[in-house]
Amino acid sequence: MADSAQVVREQDPVRSVLRADGSLAGDPRRALGLTPEGFVDLYRKMVSIRRADQEALNLQRQGELGLWGQFLGQEAAHVGATMALEPTDWIFPSYREFGMAMCRGIDPATMLTVFRGLTHGAWDPRKFHFAPLAIPVATQVPHAVGFAMGSRLEGSGEVVLVTFGDGATSAGDWHEAMNFAGVFKAPVIFLCQNNYWAISVPLPRQTAGRIADRAAGYGFPGIRIDGNDVLAVFAATRAAAERARRGDGPYLIEAQTYRMGAHTSSDDPTRYRTAAELEAWSSKDPIARYERWLRAEGLLDQAGVDGIGKEAESTAEKMRTRLREAPAPDPGKAMFDRVYSRPSPGFQQEREEFESSLESPG
Amino acid sequence: MARQTVIEAIRQAMDEEMERDPSVFVIGEDVGRRGGVFLATDGLHKKYGEMRVIDSPLAESCIVGVAIGAAVNGMRPIAEIQFADFIAPAMNQIIEEAARFCYRTAGDFNLPMVIRAPWGGGVHGALYHSQSIEATFSHIPGLKVVAPGTPADARGLLKSAVRDPDPVLYLEHKRTYRLIRGEVPDGDGLVPIGKADVKREGKDLSLIAYGLMLQYCLEAAEKLAQDGVSAEVLDLRTIKPMDEAAVIATAKKTGKVLVVHEDNRFAGIAGEVIAVIMEHAFDSLDAPVMRLTAPDVPAMPFNHVLEEAFMPNVDKILAKARELAAY
Numbered sequence: 001m002a003d004s005a006q007v008v009r010e011q012d013p014v015r016s017v018l019r020a021d022g023s024l025a026g027d028p029r030r031a032l033g034l035t036p037e038g039f040v041d042l043y044r045k046m047v048s049i050r051r052a053d054q055e056a057l058n059l060q061r062q063g064e065l066g067l068w069g070q071f072l073g074q075e076a077a078h079v080g081a082t083m084a085l086e087p088t089d090w091i092f093p094s095y096r097e098f099g100m101a102m103c104r105g106i107d108p109a110t111m112l113t114v115f116r117g118l119t120h121g122a123w124d125p126r127k128f129h130f131a132p133l134a135i136p137v138a139t140q141v142p143h144a145v146g147f148a149m150g151s152r153l154e155g156s157g158e159v160v161l162v163t164f165g166d167g168a169t170s171a172g173d174w175h176e177a178m179n180f181a182g183v184f185k186a187p188v189i190f191l192c193q194n195n196y197w198a199i200s201v202p203l204p205r206q207t208a209g210r211i212a213d214r215a216a217g218y219g220f221p222g223i224r225i226d227g228n229d230v231l232a233v234f235a236a237t238r239a240a241a242e243r244a245r246r247g248d249g250p251y252l253i254e255a256q257t258y259r260m261g262a263h264t265s266s267d268d269p270t271r272y273r274t275a276a277e278l279e280a281w282s283s284k285d286p287i288a289r290y291e292r293w294l295r296a297e298g299l300l301d302q303a304g305v306d307g308i309g310k311e312a313e314s315t316a317e318k319m320r321t322r323l324r325e326a327p328a329p330d331p332g333k334a335m336f337d338r339v340y341s342r343p344s345p346g347f348q349q350e351r352e353e354f355e356s357s358l359e360s361p362g
Numbered sequence: 363m364a365r366q367t368v369i370e371a372i373r374q375a376m377d378e379e380m381e382r383d384p385s386v387f388v389i390g391e392d393v394g395r396r397g398g399v400f401l402a403t404d405g406l407h408k409k410y411g412e413m414r415v416i417d418s419p420l421a422e423s424c425i426v427g428v429a430i431g432a433a434v435n436g437m438r439p440i441a442e443i444q445f446a447d448f449i450a451p452a453m454n455q456i457i458e459e460a461a462r463f464c465y466r467t468a469g470d471f472n473l474p475m476v477i478r479a480p481w482g483g484g485v486h487g488a489l490y491h492s493q494s495i496e497a498t499f500s501h502i503p504g505l506k507v508v509a510p511g512t513p514a515d516a517r518g519l520l521k522s523a524v525r526d527p528d529p530v531l532y533l534e535h536k537r538t539y540r541l542i543r544g545e546v547p548d549g550d551g552l553v554p555i556g557k558a559d560v561k562r563e564g565k566d567l568s569l570i571a572y573g574l575m576l577q578y579c580l581e582a583a584e585k586l587a588q589d590g591v592s593a594e595v596l597d598l599r600t601i602k603p604m605d606e607a608a609v610i611a612t613a614k615k616t617g618k619v620l621v622v623h624e625d626n627r628f629a630g631i632a633g634e635v636i637a638v639i640m641e642h643a644f645d646s647l648d649a650p651v652m653r654l655t656a657p658d659v660p661a662m663p664f665n666h667v668l669e670e671a672f673m674p675n676v677d678k679i680l681a682k683a684r685e686l687a688a689y
Contacts, residue, residue, distance in 0.1 A: 092431075120462075124469025125434060132466040136458045142424045143459070146431025146439075153387065153413055153437065173455070176424035183419055338465050339504050341472040341527035344556045344603030 017231040032235055036299050042083060042230050043294055044308045046075040046287050049099035051312035052108050052319055056098070056115070059320065060265045065115045070261030071096045073228070076286035077163075077193045077255045079103060080233025085161060085241055092131040092144040092162040096193075100163070104130045108315070109322035118329050121338060129158075138164060138171035141190070145177045148186040148244075159244045161237065163191040167198025169211050178252070182218035185249030189240040190215075192252065193227060195259035200272040215252035227255025228286040258284070331358060366546045369539040371513035372402050372478075374546070375520035376440060380410055383438060386524055389416040389425055390442025390478075399444055400480060400539055422448055426455040426477060430463065433475040438524055446481035446533065447493045447661075460529040461504030472527040476520070481509075482574055482624055483673050484537035488664035494625035494656070499531050500602040500634075506555055507601040509533040511576035513544040515599055518553025526555060533601075535573040542577055556600050558608035564594030567618035567686050570609065570635055572598040575622045575674060582679040591687045601631055606638050613639045617648035618686050622674055627655040649689035654682045 034042075053070055060068040071078060078099030082091065091100055101123075102108050110122045114133070125131050131147075134140035144162030151158040168174050169192060181188050192211050196203050215222025225232045233255055240251035258281040262269045294300035332355040340347060366374070380386045387410075388403055394417035397404030407415040418425045422443055429439035443449045449456070456477065463473045483492035500507045506528060510516040516534065523530035561576065562583050569579040576597045583593040596612045598604065613619050619639060621632035632653035639651050654674050662672035 090435075119468070120465050121467040121471075123467070124471045125467055126436075126471060127469060131434060132463065134459075136454060139427065139455060139459050142427025142455070143431035143434060145424075146428030146433075147435045148431070149416075149428060150432040150435030150437040153432075154435070172451075173423055173427060176419070176421040177427065179419055179421070180424050180428060184416075338467065340506075341464065346556075346603050346606050 017229055017235060032231065032238065034234075039294060039299050040304065042079055042234065043287070043290055043300065044311070045079045045083065045103055046230065046290070047308050048312040048315055049078060049102050050075050050287060051316045052102060053098065055316040055320055056112060057261070057265065059112070059323065060115075064324065065112060066117045067115055067264055067266060069096050069264040071099055071259075073260030073281065073286070074193055074195060074257050075099055076230035076290070077191070077227045077233050077257055080230040081161060081163065081191055081237045081255075084234045084237035085159065088129060089159045089161065089241065090129045090131065090144070090147055092140040092147070092160065093133055094137070094140060094164050094168065095133045095135050096165075097133070097163060101128075101130055104128050106130060107322075108319045109326070112319065112323050113326050116323065116326065118326055119334060138168040138173040140164070141168070141174050141177035142180065144188050145181045145186050148181070148188045149184060151187060157245060159187045159189065159241045161189040161191055161241075163193055165198060166192060166194040166196065166203055166206050166211060167201070168192075169214070170206055178214070178218045178250075181250040182220050185247065187244035187247070188250045189237060189244060190250060190252040191237065192254045193257055194254050195257050197259050197263070197269075197273070199263040199267060200269075202273075210254070212252060212254035218250075220250045220252070222252035222254065224254040224256060227257035228284045228289070230286060230290050257286075331355070363545050363547060365543055366513045366517075367540050368510075368513050368516045368534065368542050369400060369402060371517035371546050372520055372534060373404060373406075375517040375524075376403065377406060377409070379438075379521055379524040380406065380414060383524075385436060386438045386440065387414040387416065387432070388440045388442065389418050389429060391418055391420055391425070391444045393417060393442050398442065400536060402442070402478070402534075422452040423455050426452040426460065429475050429477070430455065430460055430473065433473045434463075438474050438476075440476045440478060440524060443477060443479040445487075445491050446479040446495045447490045449479055449495060456499070456505070456529075456531070457502050461502045464528065465504060473529055474525075474527050476523045476526075476530050476532050478520075478532045478534060480536040480539075481533045482535040482537055483661065483669060484574060486664040486666070486669065487536070489661045492661045492664075492669075494623070496533060496601050496623075497625050497630045500631065501629075504529065506530045506603065507533065508555060508599065509535070509572045509601055510553075510599055511535065511538060511571075511573050511597055512542060512561075514546045514551060515553050515559070515597070517546055518551045519555065519599065521550065522552050522555050525552075530555065533573065537574045538577065553599065556603045556605055558605035559597045559599055560594060560608070560612065561597045562593070562595040564592040564616065566592045566616060567620065567683060568594045568596055568612040568616045569620050569622060569679065569683065570596045570598065570612070571622040572601060573624070575624055578674065578676050578679055579622055581676045582683060585676070585680055586683055586687070589684070591683070593683060598631075598635075604634065604638070606642070609635055609638050610642045613643035613651075614646040617646050618689065619647075619651045620679070620682055620686050621651065621653045622679055623653075623655050624673055625656060626658045627653070628658050630655055649686055652682055652686050654678060
């Protein structure tokens, strides 16, 4: 294992770099290979995606979006994992990885057009090395393995990160993909964002064992880390990526975190969980504790915090404006354009009939 | 020109495409050293190695899922489902992912992949080695479904499927594998997806079929000719997108149409063919369009009597065609 993994190895069973109070349990400065600007950038990105996430929820409440699935509380996992990869490495998300997409440079307003119901697809996966959101649970996990097999065939050296929740680990596709990756030593990082809740079903009802332990059954290592610790996520992901790039195969990271918001804007979590539980997790907030450490280290001061807050505000505002300006799509184009790359004559004719049926009968 | 069986033509198509394009690879159960349970990939493992002829763990959903991921990476996977009857575990990946992947993207993205599945009865395969799946998958937007019936079409359509930018379900009828022998052209011999083929010209009535039933229809047409009935035989070759123009043309030409398939009747391909004829060739019809299909029961036990009873065959086609001719 690379140096960086030592940082998260020191504490078991849940490995963290930052303690809840913001003090340090290791020496990430040396091991993670991050510059002072690099450390601050992790903070900047967490603040930015949290603000955009809140804005998206506001937009949903205002009727501007059909649905929103908040990732509040999971910012460390989004930012730590994405920033630990090379930009050429691929990410296969589930449906809550808006923060990861922002870190990859996908325009947040464009991405929200999906949740505004204007399109099914807002970006070219090959341009951002970011696969489409996967709504059916765990279907993206074998895709990541297949992509990684392709990387090996091509000898491209690209590593693939696939992320999913604790609920997905109950699905057959998850098992089949983990098994396949183990057999073929595919260069894949399996990142479980264990946020404790799969809609209303809590972790103990999802699985009786520890998720990280399951990797052993597939013949590769697994690690359970503090998923609200951006440095732990960064360290574990970087170590797993280095390992995969060396040809040593897959790695399972169970990042323990907590879904602070509802499953989606259609869900009411007060029906199944307590305020006390929420409060306990608030004290482990990934941004607050990291900010305390950055300040203590002299990497960030009040002016820096204010500046980053303003930037995030401005990003959210631009996102809102641009989203509202997004034109209503032409139905024929929105629905027929991307079903086939090469539409057949019959399909084209169906499109024409569909489009003319929408024209006013006069 | 060479004479080949269907299975030889399929093997040659894969070999040629793998030779031509290093991004083409095969993945499936027992496709490696074993060469596939029907020997479709015989010799490919030795020639291209285990990274391009991948023996997968026994998990159909993962075979298709891995193929999807590889296609996202710019590869051109050929995923083999050992028997069409075992495709059900992969339905989520085929329907919700492969067929909808391009739809969920923007820009220049596409998903080139082929899923091969041996289908159909007549080989004493019993319930779980005899089923027909074409109607189920033809209903899914985003998928193309082809079902060749001759060696030349088997090779040409498989090569076209590998080169197609979108997911293609390639159905190979296992009874035809070694039963049907025919001329396969030199050169690429590509057969376009979406084009039907008149396999026998006729003027009194039309038989429309694909796969094994094409062969039976050709045999029936030969016998009908002895009765003085001139039967045209249209091979759909591609089920989706269906060559509607060819269906309409033959219906207008003969005015009498019998559609034959081995899949179950309800919501089967015959229903779609008949709808196209009713919409576009109603005025040319001299008789109600007829269909001959398997009954709406889930395939059959392997006893010869039961298998014969379940499947359409030359005699059943002849009886139905004579009824149509006399109308």
